Amino acid sequence: AQSVTQPDIHITVSEGASLELRCNYSYGATPYLFWYVQSPGQGLQLLLKYFSGDTLVQGIKGFEAEFKRSQSSFNLRKPSVHWSDAAEYFCAVGETGRRALTFGSGTRLQVQP
Amino acid sequence: KAGVTQTPRYLIKTRGQQVTLSCSPISGHRSVSWYQQTPGQGLQFLFEYFSETQRNKGNFPGRFSGRQFSNSRSEMNVSTLELGDSALYLCASSQGTSGGSGLETQYFGPGTRLLVL
Numbered sequence: 001a002q003s004v005t006q007p008d009i010h011i012t013v014s015e016g017a018s019l020e021l022r023c024n025y026s027y028g029a030t031p032y033l034f035w036y037v038q039s040p041g042q043g044l045q046l047l048l049k050y051f052s053g054d055t056l057v058q059g060i061k062g063f064e065a066e067f068k069r070s071q072s073s074f075n076l077r078k079p080s081v082h083w084s085d086a087a088e089y090f091c092a093v094g095e096t097g098r099r100a101l102t103f104g105s106g107t108r109l110q111v112q113p
Numbered sequence: 114k115a116g117v118t119q120t121p122r123y124l125i126k127t128r129g130q131q132v133t134l135s136c137s138p139i140s141g142h143r144s145v146s147w148y149q150q151t152p153g154q155g156l157q158f159l160f161e162y163f164s165e166t167q168r169n170k171g172n173f174p175g176r177f178s179g180r181q182f183s184n185s186r187s188e189m190n191v192s193t194l195e196l197g198d199s200a201l202y203l204c205a206s207s208q209g210t211s212g213g214s215g216l217e218t219q220y221f222g223p224g225t226r227l228l229v230l
Contacts, residue, residue, distance in 0.1 A: 032216040043117070043203055043221040051216050090156065099144055099207060099217060100169045103156035 002027040002093050006104035013081050014112045021076040021107050023091030032094035033074040034101065035065055039087045047089075050074060061085070086111045114140055117206050117222035125228045131192040134225045138185050138206030144168075145187040146219060147179060150201040159202075162187050163209050191227075199229045 003026045013019055025031055032051055036044040048059025055067040065076045074091060088108045092101040118137045126132050138145050146169075147159040158171040162181035179189040185206075191198055205219035 034218075036221070041223075043223045044205075046218060046220070049218060092156075094216060098169050099146060099161045099163070099209075099219070100158040100171065101146075101148075101156075101205075101219060102158070103148075105155045 002031070002095055002102050004091050004093050004102055004104035006089075006091055006107050008107045009105070010108045010110070012110040012112060015083050016080050019076075019078045019081045019085070019109070021089050021091075021109070023074045023076065023104060024072050025074060025091070025093045026072065027093055027095065029096055031074075032096075033065075033067060034092040034094065035059065035063070035074075035076050036090045036092060037087045038090065038106075044090065047076070081109075081111055083111045083113065085109060117204055117220055119202075119204050119222040119225050121225060122223065123226050123228075125230065126194050127230050128194055128196060130194050131190060132194060132227060133188055133190045134202055134204075134227075136187045136189075136204030136206075136222060138187070138204075139220055141208070142206035142220075143185050143209030144207045144217070145181055145185065146205045146207070147187070147189050148203045148205065149173070150203060150224070151197075151199070156203070159189065194229045196229050199227060201226050 005024045034049045035047040050067045088106045091104040120135045144163045146161040150156045161169040165181045176192045181187045201224045203224045205221045207217040207219045
């Protein structure tokens with residue numbers, strides 16, 4: 001069965017600093033990978049997704065993620081964090097033939113002024 | 114296009130009661146999935162409906178059920194509520210055009226927060 005690990009439960013960065021959120025997946029075939037963001041009391045908003053092709057994926061709000069098959073990772077990055085980026089971030093994997101996402105446990109991002 | 118809508122947004126029930134939650138997908142989307150989000154278990158897949166049929170199911174007891182109507186709107190029902198059913202229930206819709214593949218982007222609604230007392 002597939003699984004997703006987000007090793008960092010909580011991260012605090014200063015506004016303007018760079019950000020990297022880690023995600024490791026376990027899946028036998030080519031994974032479909034997603035990053036979602038959830039603001040307090042809200043649903044999930046898609047930041048970006050990877051299906052195939054270029055391993056560096058650009059998303060909304062200045063986020064990007066890099067797929068590394070050899071490390072089974074799909075880390076999310078942003079060069080300069082804004083206070084409005086404070087939220088919870090979820091990495092997810094989708095599997096072939098099944099519309100069901102498996103989510104990681106999430107990383108809560110706090111941004112210091 | 115309007116996004117995924119869920120009603121009600123908040124709900125308080127007591128143990129033993131049953132509850133029905135509603136989800137309207139994005140116009141043109143034919144697949145609706147339901148997820149449960151709790152602090153302890155995180156985000157877990159409940160089930161997915163496509164063309165009024167349950168296509169996939171997560172690891173939840175039979176007290177959790179759902180259905181989909183011909184206009185793609187979906188409802189989920191939880192019978193005999195337990196304290197542990199307190200959660201945010203999220204509905205997601207996707208186009209449903211890729212043969213059930215996990216590569217389809219799922220768009221989430223704001224959720225229904227259920228509190229069981």
